[in-house]
Amino acid sequence: MAHTLERIASQTADALAPGARRGTVFPWRRGNRFELLIDGEQFFPRMLDAITRATRQIEVELYLIEDGKCSDRLVDALAAAASRGVAVRCLFDGFGSLKLGQPLRTRLHEAGVEVMQYNPLNLRRGWANLFRDHRKLLLVDDTYGYVGGAGSTDEFWLPDEAAPWHEIMVEMSGPLLQDWRALFDQLWAHCQRSGFWSPRVPLRPARLPPAPSGGDREGCGRVAYTASRQHRDIVHALLRNLSRAEHRVWLATPYFLPTWRVRRALVKAARRGVDVRLLLTSRNTDHPPIRFAGQRYYPRLLRAGVRIFEYQPKFLHMKMVLVDDWVSLGSCNFDHWNLRWNLENNLESVDPQLIADAQQCLTNDFVASREITLERWHERPLAVRVYQRIWGWLDRLVINVLDRRR
DSSP: OHHHHHHHHHHHHHHTSTTOSBOOOOOOBOSOEEEEEESHHHHHHHHHHHHHTOSSEEEEEESOBOSSHHHHHHHHHHHHHHHTTOEEEEEEETTTTTTSOHHHHHHHHHHTOEEEEESOOOGGGGGGGGOEEOOOEEEETTTEEEEESOOBSTTTOBTTBOOSEEOEEEEEESTTHHHHHHHHHHHHHHHHHHSOOOOSSOOBOOOOOOOOOTTOOTTOEEEEEEETBTEEHHHHHHHHHHHHOSSEEEEEOSSOOOOHHHHHHHHHHHHTTOEEEEEEEOSOOSOHHHHHHHGGGHHHHHHHTOEEEEEOSSEEOOOEEEETTEEEEESOOOSHHHHHHEEEEEEEEOOHHHHHHHHHHHHHHHHTEEEEOHHHHHTOOHHHHHHHHHHHHHHHHHHHHHHHTO
16 A cells, blocks of 8 residues: 555656646546544644654645744654654745744754755845745644645744634645645655746646536535636635535635636626625735735626625635535635645535535625624725725736736
């Protein structure tokens, strides 16, 4: 079994090479188990417990990791695992890990943990510094995997306290772990050679496998990922499902700057009677300019029948889309910045229990939100209108400049 998994991982890594004419598309796999974990007080203790019980290998891929109580616990668990003979590999983004101090880095090194940085900042690389690894992944042996949108900071988890940010992770087990490990191994190999990966040749659009239908959907899942502009099977899958939606489209994202194709698909779905809802951030956000820039899309969406909810209790950092009985969740914000520059990873699933859990999570969040109607939109203060105009204009300007550089 181990030999077979190594062969599959090797073949997948070869297919993912920069010279490949089409990025690898992972298949749907059955026989998996998924559990949706909501907020840091649920998922971080579960992840740390899995690390504590590891016997062979651990892989960690994170965009955001910085000093604090959360990272103290994570580094302690990883160092302890390495000290007892577990092979531990950590892949951190070169920008997202800038606030990880030398004491924690030294702790990992002295314990024997292999640490790699994706695309360390370098002035000589110019625009290439914008390429970032935004993925979040934890793999433990061939037993457990965790994917979602959380980093290792005190915003996501404080021991014995409620998480300041609202986020989700999914615990996974089953055959799908081999594909997650293949994706990790591919990027690890590229970072060993050049520090980061960006395709140098255009890749043809991915041919997505059809989602399982009928009654045999239990435990079905697929690895979806993006690699900057060159491979976007996350957004291709989203667009395909939006075009086929019959009952509902519920999308949660903290940074609402969707591509025009996503906006058009949302409008078309709403106009044909689909229940289209957006769960977005309120004033509780870490990037107010992005919120203001994205609000310029509200009027057209509202007139088309899209319902917009702004989450009130805390900062909504969750990324999830539920279309009928298909769900995609992970690190991707579905915005034009992420899709242009970032490596992303999402779990797609049609598992009935995960669908039900995602539906309940979103339903609870809609209740805790303030719905934005056209009437409320027209009543917004003058200062808000000015901010929206300024940041929306700047966002369009930067995107136009970047498009000319293609």
